[in-house]
Amino acid sequence: MSHVFKDLHWSRDISLKEYLVPETLAQALQMLSDYDGRARLIAGGTDVIVDLRRRNYEVEALVDISRIPGMDGIDLEGDRIILGGMVTHAQTAASRLIRDKAELLASACLNVGSPQIRSIATLGGNLVSGQPAADGSIPLLALSARVAIISGKGERVVPLKDFFLDLGKTVVDPTREILSRIEFDSLGPNQGGCTLRLSKRKALGLPIVICAVVVTVDAAKQVIDEAAIALGPVAPIPYRDQGLESVIQGKPATMKTLHQVAEKASAQCTPRDSLLRGSCDYRREMVKVLVRRCLKTALEQAGCTLN
Amino acid sequence: MSNIELSFTLNGKKVEAAVAPVKMLVDLLRETFNLTGTKVGCREGECGACTVLMDGEAYNSCLMPAHKVQGREVTTIEGLQQADGSLDPLQEAFMEAGAVQCGFCTPGMILNAKALLSKNPSPDEEEIRMALSGVLCRCTGYRKIVQAVKNAASESRS
Numbered sequence: 001m002s003h004v005f006k007d008l009h010w011s012r013d014i015s016l017k018e019y020l021v022p023e024t025l026a027q028a029l030q031m032l033s034d035y036d037g038r039a040r041l042i043a044g045g046t047d048v049i050v051d052l053r054r055r056n057y058e059v060e061a062l063v064d065i066s067r068i069p070g071m072d073g074i075d076l077e078g079d080r081i082i083l084g085g086m087v088t089h090a091q092t093a094a095s096r097l098i099r100d101k102a103e104l105l106a107s108a109c110l111n112v113g114s115p116q117i118r119s120i121a122t123l124g125g126n127l128v129s130g131q132p133a134a135d136g137s138i139p140l141l142a143l144s145a146r147v148a149i150i151s152g153k154g155e156r157v158v159p160l161k162d163f164f165l166d167l168g169k170t171v172v173d174p175t176r177e178i179l180s181r182i183e184f185d186s187l188g189p190n191q192g193g194c195t196l197r198l199s200k201r202k203a204l205g206l207p208i209v210i211c212a213v214v215v216t217v218d219a220a221k222q223v224i225d226e227a228a229i230a231l232g233p234v235a236p237i238p239y240r241d242q243g244l245e246s247v248i249q250g251k252p253a254t255m256k257t258l259h260q261v262a263e264k265a266s267a268q269c270t271p272r273d274s275l276l277r278g279s280c281d282y283r284r285e286m287v288k289v290l291v292r293r294c295l296k297t298a299l300e301q302a303g304c305t306l307n
Numbered sequence: 308m309s310n311i312e313l314s315f316t317l318n319g320k321k322v323e324a325a326v327a328p329v330k331m332l333v334d335l336l337r338e339t340f341n342l343t344g345t346k347v348g349c350r351e352g353e354c355g356a357c358t359v360l361m362d363g364e365a366y367n368s369c370l371m372p373a374h375k376v377q378g379r380e381v382t383t384i385e386g387l388q389q390a391d392g393s394l395d396p397l398q399e400a401f402m403e404a405g406a407v408q409c410g411f412c413t414p415g416m417i418l419n420a421k422a423l424l425s426k427n428p429s430p431d432e433e434e435i436r437m438a439l440s441g442v443l444c445r446c447t448g449y450r451k452i453v454q455a456v457k458n459a460a461s462e463s464r465s
């Protein structure tokens with residue numbers, strides 16, 4: 001039997017030359033640069049450690065940024081909400097500010113893993129891991145979030161819709177760069193948002209479909225001026241359905257509109273058949289349900305009465 | 308490979324250890340400190356058998372590089388026992404309610420419950436279930452476990 005277990009990730013040791021703990025961002029960047037692509041950033045570690053054990057990648061050193069001061073704040077500057085790169089899912093879900101001004105993100109953060117995972121796993125790490133099912137990424141896409149990335153060359157700010165490149169791949173190179181903050185505008189009085197997730201279990205469950213929307217309605221609460229609709233994991237990357245968004249723009253805030261949009265969302269998406277997540281047909285049906293329910297909740301939050 | 312010198316508080320005592328880079332906390336606890344109450348289940352953060360408290364909050368020690376405990380306060384299931392040998396009210400409640408079958412998940416269940424009760428002394432059933440949602444039990448079906456946490460909470464209030 002023992003040869004069977006040899007191949008399991010369970011028995012594999014992770015070997016590293018160094019575990020580095022910088023005290024400033026500048027130090028962290030220097031350490032990464034000294035290793036020239038052979039060291040990788042670690043924040044909460046709940047993805048990195050699993051990936052290292054599964055040999056999804058190999059590194060010679062880890063650079064742990066959890067001791068750098070000033071990276072775990074959740075702040076409001078004007079209408080802009082700013083989350084530091086080390087803010088955890090538990091912190092986001094518990095934040096009064098996020099619950100009041102971006103409830104769709106707070107509720108989504110409660111869907112991640114388990115309490116033990118949420119208290120250490122960071123939202124920034126969730127994005128950099130680049131998984132199509134990342135719970136944090138879907139509402140942040142709907143919120144039109146931007147992320148700041150720092151490297152030896154300075155800082156750049158990237159809209160989240162341009163952030164995801166492919167399965168597990170984003171514009172951040174975690175062997176050379178650091179995602180230092182996430183920012184987005186808080187929801188105004190004519191706006192509403194919602195995230196819904198379908199999974200087999202309430203905790204530690206793989207999502208079958210996640211949908212998040214943010215709607216903006218006119219002053220009379222009759223017309224949908226704008227809607228942001230984000231979906232995962234129904235493609236290699238989490239994405240905004242811009243075709244769908246242009247269809248809904250300017251339409252009356254009625255159940256009829258919602259049914260039409262939900263049908264279209266379902267017809268346009270191309271989820272894979274998956275033994276873990278369900279068949280393509282089933283997930284398409286569920287996209288329909290989730291898009292409709294999300295839009296309904298978001299519109300009601302924005303002050304619309306739907307009929 | 309350069310070892311890391313660590314100092315932290317373990318079950319109320321200051322301790323020191325030299326560990327290899329990226330030694331996981333669960334291995335440090337079991338191998339160096341012989342605290343085998345912390346279990347290794349899945350090593351992927353799915354089962355919660357390795358749960359420990361760090362500064363009162365529950366974490367999976369199988370995913371935690373040991374360096375993260377530098378200067379922190381770690382409590383394992385062994386640390387819940389008082390100096391006079393008496394058990395924590397939660398441990399008593401688990402025995403009373405028969406919330407233990409094979410026992411493998413029990414340390415994780417109790418420590419997650421401990422983290423909950425320290426923040427929220429009167430949780431409702433939903434809050435208890437949420438707090439325990441990161442620990443898998445394959446024997447009892449959770450009912451008695453939830454009951455034990457309820458009993459411990461009302462015990463400590465009376």
